[in-house]
Amino acid sequence: MTALRRLDRRWLYLGVLLITVAAAVWPLRIAPRPTRETRTAFDLAQALQPGAGVFVYVEYGLGSREEMDPMLAAVLGHLADRGAHIVIAARSPEASQVAETVMGGVAARDPAYAKGYGQTWVNLGYRPAPDVALRAATSGIAAAYNEVDYAGRPLAGMPILQALRALNRTYFALAYAFDSGDGFAPMIYYVGTPTGLPVIIGAISMEVPLLQPYLAAGQLAAVIAGARGAAEYEALAGQPRRADVLVGASAMAAIYVLAVMLLGNLVARRP
Amino acid sequence: MRKELPIWLGTMAGAFVVATRWFTLVNATGVDRMADRLIVASYAAAAAVGFIGLTRVHLRAIDARRPLWGYSIVLLVAMYGYAGLLFFLPASAPLPSWIFLNVMGPVFSTMYGLIAFFITSAAYRAFRVRNLESGILLAAAAIALLGNSAVGGRIWHGWDGLVAWIMAVPVTGGFRAIQVGAALGALGTAVRVLLGLERSHMGSPQG
Numbered sequence: 001m002t003a004l005r006r007l008d009r010r011w012l013y014l015g016v017l018l019i020t021v022a023a024a025v026w027p028l029r030i031a032p033r034p035t036r037e038t039r040t041a042f043d044l045a046q047a048l049q050p051g052a053g054v055f056v057y058v059e060y061g062l063g064s065r066e067e068m069d070p071m072l073a074a075v076l077g078h079l080a081d082r083g084a085h086i087v088i089a090a091r092s093p094e095a096s097q098v099a100e101t102v103m104g105g106v107a108a109r110d111p112a113y114a115k116g117y118g119q120t121w122v123n124l125g126y127r128p129a130p131d132v133a134l135r136a137a138t139s140g141i142a143a144a145y146n147e148v149d150y151a152g153r154p155l156a157g158m159p160i161l162q163a164l165r166a167l168n169r170t171y172f173a174l175a176y177a178f179d180s181g182d183g184f185a186p187m188i189y190y191v192g193t194p195t196g197l198p199v200i201i202g203a204i205s206m207e208v209p210l211l212q213p214y215l216a217a218g219q220l221a222a223v224i225a226g227a228r229g230a231a232e233y234e235a236l237a238g239q240p241r242r243a244d245v246l247v248g249a250s251a252m253a254a255i256y257v258l259a260v261m262l263l264g265n266l267v268a269r270r271p
Numbered sequence: 272m273r274k275e276l277p278i279w280l281g282t283m284a285g286a287f288v289v290a291t292r293w294f295t296l297v298n299a300t301g302v303d304r305m306a307d308r309l310i311v312a313s314y315a316a317a318a319a320v321g322f323i324g325l326t327r328v329h330l331r332a333i334d335a336r337r338p339l340w341g342y343s344i345v346l347l348v349a350m351y352g353y354a355g356l357l358f359f360l361p362a363s364a365p366l367p368s369w370i371f372l373n374v375m376g377p378v379f380s381t382m383y384g385l386i387a388f389f390i391t392s393a394a395y396r397a398f399r400v401r402n403l404e405s406g407i408l409l410a411a412a413a414i415a416l417l418g419n420s421a422v423g424g425r426i427w428h429g430w431d432g433l434v435a436w437i438m439a440v441p442v443t444g445g446f447r448a449i450q451v452g453a454a455l456g457a458l459g460t461a462v463r464v465l466l467g468l469e470r471s472h473m474g475s476p477q478g
Contacts, residue, residue: 009392016391032421035431062372063379093362094379097371100363125363128314132307151363205419212443213450228421247421253387254420257394258413264395265409 004267012260019256020249028248031235037215038232041200041222044174045075045237050083053164053172055191057134058099059091059183064204069102070243071202071230072178076106078237080113084173085160086121087141089134091183096125096150118158125150135190137167168195174221178202184211188219200224205250226250278467285465325350411437 034042048054056076060068079086088103090096100123107113113120124145127133136144141164142155155161164171175197177187184201192199198221201211205226214220224233227250230243291303329343337343353370360367400406417423418434463469 007395009395012391012395013388016388020387030421030425033424033431035435061379062376063383065376066380094371094375097362097368100368101372127311128318129307129311132310136304136307152361209438209442209446212438213447216439216443226419228419231421251420251422254416254422257391258416260391261394261398261409261413264398265400268399 001267001270004263007267015256015260016253019252023245023249023252027245028252029241029244030231030247030251031241031244032228032231032247034232034236035225035229037223037225038229039236041075041224042078042233042236044198044200044221045078045082045084048079048082048084048173052082052084052174054079054084054086055167055172055175055197056086056088056099057091057175057177057187058088058095060098060178060180060204061092061094062098064180065098067204067227067230067246068178068180068202069098070227070246071224071233072099072102073106073242074230074234074237074239075176075178075202075224076103077109077239078233080106080110080120081237083112085119085164087124087160087164087167087172088121089124089137089145090126090150091130091186093126096123099123100125100150118153119160122155122158122160123150124155131186131190134167134186138191138195139168140166167191167197169197172197175199176202179207180204181207182210184214188214193219202229274470274473277473278470282465282467285461289465322350322354411441 045054056072056079058072076086086103088099090099103121103123107117107121124141127145133144142161145155147155149155149158167175175187175191177184177199179201180203184203184207187199187201191197199219200222201220202224203211203226205228208223208225211220211223215223224230227243227246231241231247233239234241234243287302288306291306326347329347331337332340332343333347353367356367356370362368362371398409398412400409414423414430415434415437417426418430418437423430423434460469464472
Protein backbone atom coordinates (compact mmCIF):
# COMPACT_ATOMS: atom_id res chain seq x y z
CA MET A 1 0.00 0.00 0.00
CA THR A 2 2.90 2.33 0.82
CA ALA A 3 4.34 1.66 -2.62
CA LEU A 4 1.00 2.57 -4.21
CA ARG A 5 0.80 5.73 -2.12
CA ARG A 6 4.21 6.78 -3.39
CA LEU A 7 3.54 5.55 -6.92
CA ASP A 8 5.77 7.29 -9.43
CA ARG A 9 3.63 9.05 -12.02
CA ARG A 10 5.71 7.46 -14.76
CA TRP A 11 3.95 4.14 -14.06
CA LEU A 12 0.65 5.87 -14.74
CA TYR A 13 2.10 7.34 -17.93
CA LEU A 14 3.23 3.86 -18.95
CA GLY A 15 -0.38 2.73 -18.61
CA VAL A 16 -1.50 5.52 -20.96
CA LEU A 17 1.18 4.49 -23.43
CA LEU A 18 0.10 0.82 -23.30
CA ILE A 19 -3.55 1.79 -23.83
CA THR A 20 -2.56 3.94 -26.81
CA VAL A 21 -0.44 1.18 -28.36
CA ALA A 22 -3.18 -1.41 -27.71
CA ALA A 23 -5.78 0.85 -29.35
CA ALA A 24 -3.52 1.24 -32.40
CA VAL A 25 -2.55 -2.46 -32.71
CA TRP A 26 -5.92 -4.01 -31.83
CA PRO A 27 -8.50 -1.39 -32.83
CA LEU A 28 -11.74 -1.77 -30.94
CA ARG A 29 -14.78 -0.65 -32.92
CA ILE A 30 -17.73 0.67 -30.95
CA ALA A 31 -20.78 2.00 -32.79
CA PRO A 32 -22.68 4.19 -30.31
CA ARG A 33 -26.44 4.78 -30.41
CA PRO A 34 -27.16 8.24 -31.92
CA THR A 35 -28.02 10.93 -29.40
CA ARG A 36 -30.88 13.39 -29.98
CA GLU A 37 -28.43 16.22 -30.87
CA THR A 38 -26.62 14.20 -33.55
CA ARG A 39 -29.93 13.01 -34.98
CA THR A 40 -31.15 16.63 -35.16
CA ALA A 41 -27.98 17.64 -37.03
CA PHE A 42 -28.46 14.75 -39.43
CA ASP A 43 -32.16 15.54 -39.99
CA LEU A 44 -31.40 19.19 -40.81
CA ALA A 45 -28.87 18.18 -43.46
CA GLN A 46 -31.07 15.39 -44.76
CA ALA A 47 -33.88 17.91 -45.39
CA LEU A 48 -31.68 20.03 -47.71
CA GLN A 49 -32.78 20.36 -51.32
CA PRO A 50 -30.17 19.88 -54.10
CA GLY A 51 -28.35 23.18 -54.66
CA ALA A 52 -29.10 24.52 -51.17
CA GLY A 53 -26.40 26.82 -49.80
CA VAL A 54 -24.41 25.60 -46.80
CA PHE A 55 -21.65 27.55 -45.05
CA VAL A 56 -18.95 25.51 -43.31
CA TYR A 57 -16.59 27.38 -40.98
CA VAL A 58 -13.55 25.36 -39.92
CA GLU A 59 -12.01 26.55 -36.68
CA TYR A 60 -9.95 23.63 -35.40
CA GLY A 61 -6.22 23.31 -35.74
CA LEU A 62 -3.77 20.55 -36.47
CA GLY A 63 -3.77 19.24 -32.89
CA SER A 64 -7.44 18.27 -33.00
CA ARG A 65 -7.42 16.61 -36.42
CA GLU A 66 -7.62 13.06 -35.11
CA GLU A 67 -10.87 13.81 -33.32
CA MET A 68 -12.35 16.35 -35.73
CA ASP A 69 -11.39 15.21 -39.25
CA PRO A 70 -13.75 12.18 -39.28
CA MET A 71 -16.62 14.44 -38.16
CA LEU A 72 -15.90 17.08 -40.81
CA ALA A 73 -15.49 14.41 -43.50
CA ALA A 74 -18.77 12.71 -42.50
CA VAL A 75 -20.75 15.97 -42.58
CA LEU A 76 -19.18 17.19 -45.85
CA GLY A 77 -19.76 13.76 -47.39
CA HIS A 78 -23.40 13.88 -46.34
CA LEU A 79 -23.80 17.42 -47.71
CA ALA A 80 -22.27 16.27 -51.00
CA ASP A 81 -24.71 13.34 -51.10
CA ARG A 82 -27.56 15.83 -50.67
CA GLY A 83 -26.20 17.94 -53.54
CA ALA A 84 -25.64 21.00 -51.33
CA HIS A 85 -23.51 23.88 -52.55
CA ILE A 86 -20.77 24.26 -49.97
CA VAL A 87 -18.92 27.47 -49.10
CA ILE A 88 -15.98 26.80 -46.77
CA ALA A 89 -14.04 29.38 -44.73
CA ALA A 90 -11.48 29.09 -41.94
CA ARG A 91 -10.66 30.90 -38.73
CA SER A 92 -6.89 30.32 -38.90
CA PRO A 93 -4.28 29.59 -41.57
CA GLU A 94 -3.90 26.03 -40.31
CA ALA A 95 -7.67 25.48 -40.35
CA SER A 96 -7.81 26.56 -44.01
CA GLN A 97 -5.25 23.86 -44.88
CA VAL A 98 -7.15 21.27 -42.87
CA ALA A 99 -10.42 22.21 -44.60
CA GLU A 100 -8.80 21.96 -48.04
CA THR A 101 -7.37 18.52 -47.26
CA VAL A 102 -10.62 17.08 -45.86
CA MET A 103 -12.87 18.56 -48.57
CA GLY A 104 -10.37 17.39 -51.19
CA GLY A 105 -10.83 13.83 -49.92
CA VAL A 106 -14.62 14.14 -49.96
CA ALA A 107 -14.68 15.74 -53.42
CA ALA A 108 -12.51 12.98 -54.86
CA ARG A 109 -15.33 10.48 -54.22
CA ASP A 110 -18.00 12.51 -56.05
CA PRO A 111 -17.60 13.67 -59.69
CA ALA A 112 -19.94 16.65 -59.13
CA TYR A 113 -17.49 17.99 -56.54
CA ALA A 114 -14.24 16.60 -57.96
CA LYS A 115 -14.69 18.74 -61.09
CA GLY A 116 -17.09 21.25 -59.64
CA TYR A 117 -14.83 23.64 -57.79
CA GLY A 118 -16.34 27.11 -58.07
CA GLN A 119 -19.73 25.60 -58.95
CA THR A 120 -20.59 23.13 -56.19
CA TRP A 121 -18.03 24.16 -53.58
CA VAL A 122 -15.43 26.79 -52.81
CA ASN A 123 -12.79 27.26 -50.11
CA LEU A 124 -12.48 30.93 -49.15
CA GLY A 125 -9.61 30.21 -46.75
CA TYR A 126 -8.53 32.49 -43.94
CA ARG A 127 -8.47 36.26 -43.62
CA PRO A 128 -6.74 38.27 -40.87
CA ALA A 129 -9.23 39.44 -38.21
CA PRO A 130 -11.45 36.43 -39.00
CA ASP A 131 -14.36 37.64 -36.86
CA VAL A 132 -14.53 40.82 -38.93
CA ALA A 133 -14.56 38.79 -42.15
CA LEU A 134 -17.33 36.56 -40.78
CA ARG A 135 -19.48 39.52 -39.77
CA ALA A 136 -18.87 41.27 -43.10
CA ALA A 137 -19.81 38.06 -44.96
CA THR A 138 -23.40 38.42 -43.73
CA SER A 139 -23.76 41.33 -46.14
CA GLY A 140 -21.40 40.15 -48.91
CA ILE A 141 -19.14 37.09 -49.01
CA ALA A 142 -16.82 38.00 -51.87
CA ALA A 143 -16.01 41.46 -50.49
CA ALA A 144 -15.46 40.05 -46.98
CA TYR A 145 -12.87 37.63 -48.35
CA ASN A 146 -11.08 40.18 -50.56
CA GLU A 147 -12.59 38.74 -53.79
CA VAL A 148 -10.19 35.76 -53.83
CA ASP A 149 -10.35 32.15 -52.63
CA TYR A 150 -7.93 30.08 -50.57
CA ALA A 151 -5.45 29.77 -53.44
CA GLY A 152 -5.77 33.39 -54.60
CA ARG A 153 -8.13 32.65 -57.51
CA PRO A 154 -10.68 35.41 -58.22
CA LEU A 155 -14.16 34.76 -56.86
CA ALA A 156 -15.81 36.95 -59.48
CA GLY A 157 -16.16 34.21 -62.09
CA MET A 158 -17.38 31.50 -59.74
CA PRO A 159 -21.06 30.61 -60.24
CA ILE A 160 -21.44 29.42 -56.63
CA LEU A 161 -20.82 32.92 -55.26
CA GLN A 162 -23.01 34.55 -57.86
CA ALA A 163 -25.86 32.51 -56.38
CA LEU A 164 -24.79 32.58 -52.72
CA ARG A 165 -23.92 36.25 -52.30
CA ALA A 166 -24.23 36.81 -48.58
CA LEU A 167 -24.12 34.67 -45.46
CA ASN A 168 -27.73 34.99 -44.36
CA ARG A 169 -31.08 33.23 -44.58
CA THR A 170 -31.85 34.63 -48.01
CA TYR A 171 -29.11 32.59 -49.64
CA PHE A 172 -28.13 29.86 -47.18
CA ALA A 173 -30.08 27.03 -45.52
CA LEU A 174 -27.54 25.96 -42.89
CA ALA A 175 -24.28 27.05 -41.29
CA TYR A 176 -21.74 24.81 -39.57
CA ALA A 177 -18.76 25.55 -37.37
CA PHE A 178 -16.22 22.83 -36.56
CA ASP A 179 -14.35 23.96 -33.53
CA SER A 180 -11.78 22.93 -30.94
CA GLY A 181 -11.64 26.06 -28.79
CA ASP A 182 -13.99 28.94 -28.18
CA GLY A 183 -14.13 29.95 -31.84
CA PHE A 184 -17.77 28.90 -32.15
CA ALA A 185 -18.87 32.11 -30.42
CA PRO A 186 -18.42 34.45 -33.45
CA MET A 187 -20.59 32.12 -35.50
CA ILE A 188 -23.39 32.53 -32.94
CA TYR A 189 -22.85 36.25 -32.30
CA TYR A 190 -22.33 37.45 -35.87
CA VAL A 191 -24.18 34.90 -38.02
CA GLY A 192 -26.71 32.69 -36.23
CA THR A 193 -28.39 35.17 -33.92
CA PRO A 194 -28.51 38.28 -36.18
CA THR A 195 -29.53 36.49 -39.39
CA GLY A 196 -31.59 33.62 -37.98
CA LEU A 197 -29.59 31.07 -39.99
CA PRO A 198 -29.63 27.67 -38.19
CA VAL A 199 -26.15 26.96 -36.82
CA ILE A 200 -24.78 23.47 -36.11
CA ILE A 201 -21.55 23.14 -34.14
CA GLY A 202 -19.22 20.17 -34.38
CA ALA A 203 -16.89 20.28 -31.39
CA ILE A 204 -14.28 18.28 -29.51
CA SER A 205 -15.69 16.49 -26.46
CA MET A 206 -13.98 18.85 -24.00
CA GLU A 207 -15.76 21.86 -25.48
CA VAL A 208 -19.29 20.48 -25.43
CA PRO A 209 -20.18 21.78 -21.91
CA LEU A 210 -19.42 25.33 -23.15
CA LEU A 211 -22.04 24.92 -25.87
CA GLN A 212 -24.84 23.72 -23.61
CA PRO A 213 -26.19 27.19 -22.66
CA TYR A 214 -26.43 28.20 -26.33
CA LEU A 215 -28.15 24.92 -27.19
CA ALA A 216 -30.66 25.37 -24.36
CA ALA A 217 -31.34 28.95 -25.46
CA GLY A 218 -32.06 27.85 -29.04
CA GLN A 219 -29.10 29.82 -30.45
CA LEU A 220 -27.70 26.55 -31.76
CA ALA A 221 -29.75 24.15 -33.84
CA ALA A 222 -27.64 21.12 -32.92
CA VAL A 223 -24.26 19.97 -31.62
CA ILE A 224 -22.16 17.06 -32.87
CA ALA A 225 -20.02 16.06 -29.91
CA GLY A 226 -16.51 14.72 -30.39
CA ALA A 227 -15.49 11.33 -31.72
CA ARG A 228 -18.71 9.80 -30.44
CA GLY A 229 -20.80 12.35 -32.37
CA ALA A 230 -18.71 11.69 -35.48
CA ALA A 231 -19.30 7.94 -35.19
CA GLU A 232 -23.03 8.51 -34.72
CA TYR A 233 -23.17 10.83 -37.74
CA GLU A 234 -21.22 8.43 -39.94
CA ALA A 235 -23.69 5.66 -39.09
CA LEU A 236 -26.74 7.85 -39.74
CA ALA A 237 -25.41 9.30 -43.01
CA GLY A 238 -23.96 6.05 -44.36
CA GLN A 239 -20.48 7.56 -44.58
CA PRO A 240 -17.17 5.61 -44.31
CA ARG A 241 -16.82 4.44 -40.67
CA ARG A 242 -13.61 6.07 -39.39
CA ALA A 243 -14.74 7.27 -35.98
CA ASP A 244 -15.82 3.91 -34.50
CA VAL A 245 -12.15 3.14 -33.85
CA LEU A 246 -11.74 6.50 -32.07
CA VAL A 247 -14.74 5.72 -29.86
CA GLY A 248 -13.19 2.34 -29.04
CA ALA A 249 -9.87 3.97 -28.14
CA SER A 250 -11.54 6.63 -26.00
CA ALA A 251 -13.58 3.90 -24.26
CA MET A 252 -10.37 2.06 -23.34
CA ALA A 253 -8.82 5.31 -22.10
CA ALA A 254 -11.96 6.21 -20.12
CA ILE A 255 -11.98 2.83 -18.35
CA TYR A 256 -8.27 3.23 -17.54
CA VAL A 257 -8.72 6.77 -16.16
CA LEU A 258 -11.71 5.61 -14.09
CA ALA A 259 -9.68 2.68 -12.71
CA VAL A 260 -6.82 5.02 -11.82
CA MET A 261 -9.27 7.39 -10.13
CA LEU A 262 -10.76 4.58 -8.03
CA LEU A 263 -7.32 3.21 -7.17
CA GLY A 264 -6.19 6.65 -6.02
CA ASN A 265 -9.20 6.89 -3.71
CA LEU A 266 -8.71 3.38 -2.33
CA VAL A 267 -5.07 4.07 -1.59
CA ALA A 268 -5.91 7.37 0.09
CA ARG A 269 -8.57 5.77 2.31
CA ARG A 270 -6.45 2.87 3.59
CA PRO A 271 -4.62 3.68 6.85
CA MET B 272 1.28 63.40 -22.06
CA ARG B 273 2.71 59.88 -21.95
CA LYS B 274 -0.27 58.84 -19.83
CA GLU B 275 -3.02 61.07 -21.17
CA LEU B 276 -2.52 60.34 -24.88
CA PRO B 277 -2.92 56.53 -24.63
CA ILE B 278 -5.97 57.02 -22.38
CA TRP B 279 -7.59 59.38 -24.89
CA LEU B 280 -6.69 57.10 -27.79
CA GLY B 281 -8.27 54.13 -25.99
CA THR B 282 -11.40 56.11 -25.15
CA MET B 283 -11.86 57.43 -28.68
CA ALA B 284 -11.17 54.07 -30.35
CA GLY B 285 -13.55 52.33 -27.96
CA ALA B 286 -16.29 54.92 -28.41
CA PHE B 287 -15.88 54.72 -32.20
CA VAL B 288 -16.30 50.92 -32.23
CA VAL B 289 -19.26 51.11 -29.82
CA ALA B 290 -20.93 53.70 -32.07
CA THR B 291 -20.46 51.55 -35.18
CA ARG B 292 -21.89 48.47 -33.47
CA TRP B 293 -24.83 50.02 -31.63
CA PHE B 294 -26.13 52.84 -33.82
CA THR B 295 -27.35 51.93 -37.31
CA LEU B 296 -27.50 55.61 -38.26
CA VAL B 297 -23.72 55.85 -37.87
CA ASN B 298 -23.28 52.87 -40.20
CA ALA B 299 -25.23 54.62 -42.96
CA THR B 300 -22.11 56.72 -43.49
CA GLY B 301 -19.99 53.60 -44.07
CA VAL B 302 -17.80 54.08 -41.01
CA ASP B 303 -18.48 50.51 -39.86
CA ARG B 304 -16.60 49.27 -42.95
CA MET B 305 -13.79 51.66 -42.13
CA ALA B 306 -13.71 50.26 -38.57
CA ASP B 307 -13.46 46.75 -40.01
CA ARG B 308 -10.52 47.78 -42.19
CA LEU B 309 -8.82 49.36 -39.18
CA ILE B 310 -9.23 46.14 -37.19
CA VAL B 311 -7.70 44.11 -40.05
CA ALA B 312 -4.83 46.61 -40.27
CA SER B 313 -4.26 46.38 -36.51
CA TYR B 314 -4.08 42.56 -36.83
CA ALA B 315 -1.38 42.90 -39.48
CA ALA B 316 0.49 45.46 -37.38
CA ALA B 317 0.31 43.18 -34.31
CA ALA B 318 1.72 40.29 -36.35
CA ALA B 319 4.60 42.49 -37.56
CA VAL B 320 5.34 43.65 -34.01
CA GLY B 321 5.27 40.02 -32.84
CA PHE B 322 7.66 39.00 -35.63
CA ILE B 323 10.12 41.74 -34.73
CA GLY B 324 9.79 41.15 -30.97
CA LEU B 325 10.35 37.41 -31.30
CA THR B 326 13.42 38.02 -33.46
CA ARG B 327 14.92 40.46 -30.94
CA VAL B 328 14.29 38.21 -27.94
CA HIS B 329 15.86 35.17 -29.57
CA LEU B 330 18.78 37.04 -31.12
CA ARG B 331 19.62 38.31 -27.63
CA ALA B 332 19.34 34.77 -26.25
CA ILE B 333 21.76 33.49 -28.91
CA ASP B 334 24.13 36.41 -28.41
CA ALA B 335 24.27 35.93 -24.63
CA ARG B 336 24.44 32.10 -24.93
CA ARG B 337 21.51 31.78 -22.54
CA PRO B 338 20.37 28.28 -21.50
CA LEU B 339 18.76 26.39 -24.42
CA TRP B 340 19.92 29.07 -26.89
CA GLY B 341 20.15 26.38 -29.58
CA TYR B 342 16.37 26.24 -29.68
CA SER B 343 16.36 29.96 -30.48
CA ILE B 344 18.34 29.20 -33.64
CA VAL B 345 15.82 26.50 -34.59
CA LEU B 346 12.97 28.94 -34.04
CA LEU B 347 14.51 31.73 -36.12
CA VAL B 348 15.51 29.40 -38.96
CA ALA B 349 12.01 27.87 -39.04
CA MET B 350 10.25 31.23 -38.83
CA TYR B 351 12.32 33.05 -41.45
CA GLY B 352 12.69 29.94 -43.62
CA TYR B 353 8.92 29.40 -43.88
CA ALA B 354 8.21 33.12 -44.28
CA GLY B 355 10.89 33.29 -47.01
CA LEU B 356 9.35 30.30 -48.78
CA LEU B 357 6.00 32.11 -48.88
CA PHE B 358 7.65 35.01 -50.73
CA PHE B 359 8.11 32.67 -53.70
CA LEU B 360 5.17 30.25 -53.33
CA PRO B 361 1.55 30.70 -52.24
CA ALA B 362 0.56 29.05 -48.95
CA SER B 363 -1.72 26.68 -50.89
CA ALA B 364 1.18 25.35 -53.03
CA PRO B 365 2.14 21.69 -52.42
CA LEU B 366 5.50 22.34 -50.68
CA PRO B 367 4.33 24.85 -48.02
CA SER B 368 1.20 22.73 -47.46
CA TRP B 369 3.26 19.58 -47.07
CA ILE B 370 5.63 21.24 -44.58
CA PHE B 371 2.74 22.71 -42.64
CA LEU B 372 0.71 19.51 -42.39
CA ASN B 373 3.61 17.09 -41.86
CA VAL B 374 5.75 19.12 -39.49
CA MET B 375 3.22 21.17 -37.57
CA GLY B 376 0.64 18.36 -37.54
CA PRO B 377 2.67 15.90 -35.43
CA VAL B 378 3.90 18.75 -33.19
CA PHE B 379 0.39 19.96 -32.40
CA SER B 380 -0.95 16.40 -32.05
CA THR B 381 1.81 15.64 -29.55
CA MET B 382 0.98 18.70 -27.49
CA TYR B 383 -2.70 17.79 -27.55
CA GLY B 384 -1.99 14.14 -26.72
CA LEU B 385 0.04 15.08 -23.63
CA ILE B 386 -3.22 16.13 -21.96
CA ALA B 387 -4.10 12.43 -21.53
CA PHE B 388 -0.98 11.90 -19.41
CA PHE B 389 -1.70 14.88 -17.16
CA ILE B 390 -5.35 13.87 -16.77
CA THR B 391 -4.31 10.39 -15.65
CA SER B 392 -1.84 11.73 -13.11
CA ALA B 393 -4.42 14.23 -11.79
CA ALA B 394 -7.07 11.48 -11.62
CA TYR B 395 -4.80 9.44 -9.34
CA ARG B 396 -3.57 12.19 -7.05
CA ALA B 397 -6.16 14.97 -7.00
CA PHE B 398 -9.59 13.46 -7.68
CA ARG B 399 -10.23 12.31 -4.09
CA VAL B 400 -13.54 11.85 -2.27
CA ARG B 401 -13.00 13.99 0.84
CA ASN B 402 -16.61 15.04 1.49
CA LEU B 403 -20.10 14.78 0.02
CA GLU B 404 -19.52 17.51 -2.61
CA SER B 405 -16.37 15.94 -3.99
CA GLY B 406 -18.14 12.55 -3.95
CA ILE B 407 -20.95 13.96 -6.11
CA LEU B 408 -18.36 15.54 -8.42
CA LEU B 409 -16.53 12.23 -8.79
CA ALA B 410 -19.75 10.33 -9.48
CA ALA B 411 -20.84 12.89 -12.12
CA ALA B 412 -17.38 12.77 -13.73
CA ALA B 413 -17.46 8.97 -13.87
CA ILE B 414 -20.96 8.96 -15.41
CA ALA B 415 -19.99 11.58 -18.03
CA LEU B 416 -16.67 9.84 -18.76
CA LEU B 417 -18.29 6.49 -19.44
CA GLY B 418 -21.25 8.08 -21.21
CA ASN B 419 -19.17 10.16 -23.63
CA SER B 420 -17.01 7.17 -24.52
CA ALA B 421 -20.13 5.07 -25.25
CA VAL B 422 -19.20 2.51 -22.58
CA GLY B 423 -22.05 3.55 -20.30
CA GLY B 424 -24.67 2.89 -22.94
CA ARG B 425 -23.35 -0.66 -23.31
CA ILE B 426 -23.59 -1.25 -19.55
CA TRP B 427 -27.09 0.15 -19.08
CA HIS B 428 -29.61 1.43 -21.63
CA GLY B 429 -30.51 4.51 -19.55
CA TRP B 430 -26.92 5.72 -19.18
CA ASP B 431 -27.06 8.06 -22.18
CA GLY B 432 -30.21 9.67 -20.78
CA LEU B 433 -28.45 10.25 -17.48
CA VAL B 434 -25.53 11.94 -19.27
CA ALA B 435 -27.98 14.03 -21.31
CA TRP B 436 -29.65 15.19 -18.06
CA ILE B 437 -26.28 16.09 -16.49
CA MET B 438 -25.38 18.12 -19.58
CA ALA B 439 -28.78 19.78 -19.94
CA VAL B 440 -29.39 20.73 -16.31
CA PRO B 441 -26.37 21.08 -13.95
CA VAL B 442 -23.79 21.73 -16.70
CA THR B 443 -25.98 24.27 -18.51
CA GLY B 444 -26.80 26.05 -15.25
CA GLY B 445 -23.16 26.12 -14.15
CA PHE B 446 -21.83 27.39 -17.45
CA ARG B 447 -24.58 29.98 -17.74
CA ALA B 448 -23.55 31.34 -14.35
CA ILE B 449 -19.88 31.44 -15.38
CA GLN B 450 -20.63 33.07 -18.74
CA VAL B 451 -22.95 35.71 -17.28
CA GLY B 452 -20.35 36.52 -14.61
CA ALA B 453 -17.56 36.74 -17.18
CA ALA B 454 -19.68 38.93 -19.48
CA LEU B 455 -20.51 41.34 -16.66
CA GLY B 456 -16.82 41.47 -15.72
CA ALA B 457 -15.81 42.16 -19.33
CA LEU B 458 -18.48 44.88 -19.61
CA GLY B 459 -17.26 46.51 -16.39
CA THR B 460 -13.66 46.45 -17.62
CA ALA B 461 -14.68 47.87 -21.00
CA VAL B 462 -16.54 50.75 -19.33
CA ARG B 463 -13.51 51.46 -17.11
CA VAL B 464 -11.22 51.54 -20.19
CA LEU B 465 -13.64 53.86 -22.02
CA LEU B 466 -13.76 56.21 -19.04
CA GLY B 467 -9.98 56.13 -18.61
CA LEU B 468 -10.22 54.54 -15.16
CA GLU B 469 -8.55 51.27 -16.12
CA ARG B 470 -4.81 51.78 -16.68
CA SER B 471 -3.26 48.42 -15.83
CA HIS B 472 -2.92 47.57 -19.57
CA MET B 473 -0.51 50.53 -19.87
CA GLY B 474 1.75 49.11 -17.18
CA SER B 475 0.50 51.45 -14.47
CA PRO B 476 0.10 49.90 -10.99
CA GLN B 477 -3.06 52.00 -10.57
CA GLY B 478 -6.01 49.75 -11.51
